[in-house]
Amino acid sequence: MNWFTRTFHKMGSPPFFYRGAEIWVIWLYIIGLGALMIGTVWGLGFTPADRLQGDSFRIIYLHVPAAHLSQLIYLAIAVAGFVYLVWRMKMADVFMMSAVWLGAWLTAFALFSGIVWGIPTWGTGWVWDARTTSVLVQLFLFLGLIVLRVAIPNSQRAALAVAVLAIVGVINIPIIKYSVDWFTTLHQPASIQIGNPIGIDTSMLWPLLVNTIGLYALAAGVILYYMRIYVLRRERGSEWVREVVANQRGDSA
């Protein structure tokens, strides 16, 4: 076995995952928070104002990364749901549990920042069009996943229900993505698309990239942190958890 397959197999072992993931969480937090700080200061203080939108365009530095990441998290939960349905892999369920709240918060923030941005730019905070409505649907899907988990006491059945809802809800993702191209909407089409020239000046683009990397890294760190917690909870009866708990004194992890 080479290094990769060996590591992959070990990651399936709960004690190895719990201990090994800690250093990843720390580094993802450092990179994530650091990049977010740099990108935000850069975007607020060291980029020119937009010709049409003035300084209100700076909301893009938070709105776009949050909205984009929230969809990616939904997609990742759906993939994990599929993996759980087909192979009953426990870690897939642990991932679904760990990512769902983050997805809900990021979606809520994307909606909030969009509403605030819309007031000066569109002349209205909210319109019931394809983009805004499909993102609202995504928020309800995340909340649905959370409620299902709480409402079904049997944890295996809850995991199955969550997986099925996550997969069904994937239909909403292309609707969000293409809503600005297919339908008439106030929302502008994406400025950065694969295969098209970038529709944003590089002086404005850099902080957006830095903040996107920062938010992605922080989100990965937070999800991994929750995965460690839920692995610990799931394995609560086992010897290695006893060891972890017994050695906890004085260790602030």
Place this chain on the structure above:
Amino acid sequence: MAWFEMGGYAAYVWPVFGVALVLVIGLAIAPRYRHRRLLDELKGEHESEDQD
């Protein structure tokens, strides 16, 4: 300072960045509390088992 006025858009820009700051801090430290609570809970469980 002119910078704080954000070209007249201060009422839109700052609330969004303020909410984001609170959200990022909240999301980042929440698992730490969750972790500590679980460890305390497990410790209690193990101690009561050991007494049996």
